Amino acid sequence: NKQVLFKDYVTGFPKESNMQLTTSTATLKLPQGSTGVLVKNLYLSCDPYTKIQITKPSSDTDPYTKTFTPGSPMTGFGVAKVLESGDANFKRGDLVWGITDWEEYSLINATESLFKIHNTDVPLSYYTGILGMPGLTAYVGFYEVCSPKKGETVYISAASGAVGQLVGQFAKLVGCYVVGSAGSKEKVDLLKNKFGFDEAFNYKEEPNLDAALKRYFPEGIDIYFENVGGKMLDAVLPNMKFCGRIAVCGMISQYNLEKPEGVHNLMFLLSREVRMQGFIVANYYHLYEKFLETVLLDIKKRKITYVEDVVEGIESAPSALIGLFTGRNVGKQVVVVSRE
Ligand code: NDP
Numbered sequence: 001n002k003q004v005l006f007k008d009y010v011t012g013f014p015k016e017s018n019m020q021l022t023t024s025t026a027t028l029k030l031p032q033g034s035t036g037v038l039v040k041n042l043y044l045s046c047d048p049y050t051k052i053q054i055t056k057p058s059s060d061t062d063p064y065t066k067t068f069t070p071g072s073p074m075t076g077f078g079v080a081k082v083l084e085s086g087d088a089n090f091k092r093g094d095l096v097w098g099i100t101d102w103e104e105y106s107l108i109n110a111t112e113s114l115f116k117i118h119n120t121d122v123p124l125s126y127y128t129g130i131l132g133m134p135g136l137t138a139y140v141g142f143y144e145v146c147s148p149k150k151g152e153t154v155y156i157s158a159a160s161g162a163v164g165q166l167v168g169q170f171a172k173l174v175g176c177y178v179v180g181s182a183g184s185k186e187k188v189d190l191l192k193n194k195f196g197f198d199e200a201f202n203y204k205e206e207p208n209l210d211a212a213l214k215r216y217f218p219e220g221i222d223i224y225f226e227n228v229g230g231k232m233l234d235a236v237l238p239n240m241k242f243c244g245r246i247a248v249c250g251m252i253s254q255y256n257l258e259k260p261e262g263v264h265n266l267m268f269l270l271s272r273e274v275r276m277q278g279f280i281v282a283n284y285y286h287l288y289e290k291f292l293e294t295v296l297l298d299i300k301k302r303k304i305t306y307v308e309d310v311v312e313g314i315e316s317a318p319s320a321l322i323g324l325f326t327g328r329n330v331g332k333q334v335v336v337v338s339r340e
Contacts, residue, residue: 001026003073037082042078043128043336053065079128080096087111097114140281142247152223163249177198210235227251237265252325308332
């Protein structure tokens with residue numbers, strides 16, 4: 001059973017050497033009387049929040065998720081096939097998605113966090129992205145937090161990623177004017193030509209983010225979907241319209257800093273009566289079925305599309321995870337452990 005273990009806490013930028021590939025020879029059998037499931041992992045998801053789990057817990061941070069213990073396997077979202085089940089809700093052969101370990105086979109005791117996959121006429125890997133946690137994040141953050149209306153102006157940072165590409169497409173379906181930023185020409189082309197954004201720009205090539213935002217939003221921004229934080233947030237705040245909304249989904253530019261950057265323009269929240277609200281997708285799983293039904297239909301009607309960045313083999317997982325923080329991934333980062 002090949003595994004990726006979490007070796008060491010990280011301060012600053014994560015490194016592959018914080019993880020270790022090993023092979024466990026422990027017997028793979030569901031223990032007598034277990035109410036868990038034994039699964040074969042098929043696809044693993046790389047997600048930015050994992051950085052928070054490999055950072056040493058400290059008293060002046062407020063982690064929104066539990067940190068890992070050195071020596072234990074890395075965990076995260078994945079798609080898996082049930083081999084043995086001690087839980088009456090699952091049987092051999094079922095396909096599931098949810099939290100699993102970074103290894104070929106896993107014993108999962110917390111079966112309450114597993115979702116059974118019923119629709120298999122879409123790529124199974126979609127349950128790590130558009131039909132899984134990142135998809136629900138986009139749905140909750142946009143529809144529940146941003147209260148969008150037709151004709152409004154929407155700006156999305158890290159727009160070509162797992163969450164952002166979907167937010168932009170939702171916003172177009174509502175009838176909004178949508179602009180996204182991303183870190184390469186390839187990503188900007190995807191935003192405009194594949195996901196149907198009205199405009200897109202490479203933030204790395206903009207000497208002045210404020211000027212870039214004024215170019216695309218001469219009248220201001222109604223909705224900002226925040227994935228990045230720091231300087232980007234500071235540039236957005238003075239460009240918000242009166243009664244605008246900011247959904248704080250993530251702040252990836254801050255995750256590897258030992259001290260988060262200061263934000264200077266918060267006064268604009270007051271003067272423009274802007275509502276800024278964070279959210280954690282884990283608190284919205286009650287909306288999953290409704291979300292799934294809507295998005296499956298949109299995929300089938302070809303109203304929504306999705307781009308994945310797929311790497312082969314569990315050995316590739318550490319490097320794929322780290323690539324999220326340099327922007328190497330183009331679309332949702334998925335690791336194939338096994339295709340069946
Ligand atoms: P992505 O697929 O977008 O991958 C991360 C991307 O972030 C990179 O490709 C890169 O794109 C960009 N990035 C990395 N470092 C920086 C930086 N220093 N400054 C600016 N951009 C950077 O990830 P997800 O779509 O999965 O996640 C997007 C955001 O949503 C993250 O902040 C994540 O933490 C958050 N999130 C929040 C959830 C919640 O419950 N609130 C749930 C899931 C995700 P580029 O090339 O464009 O720079």
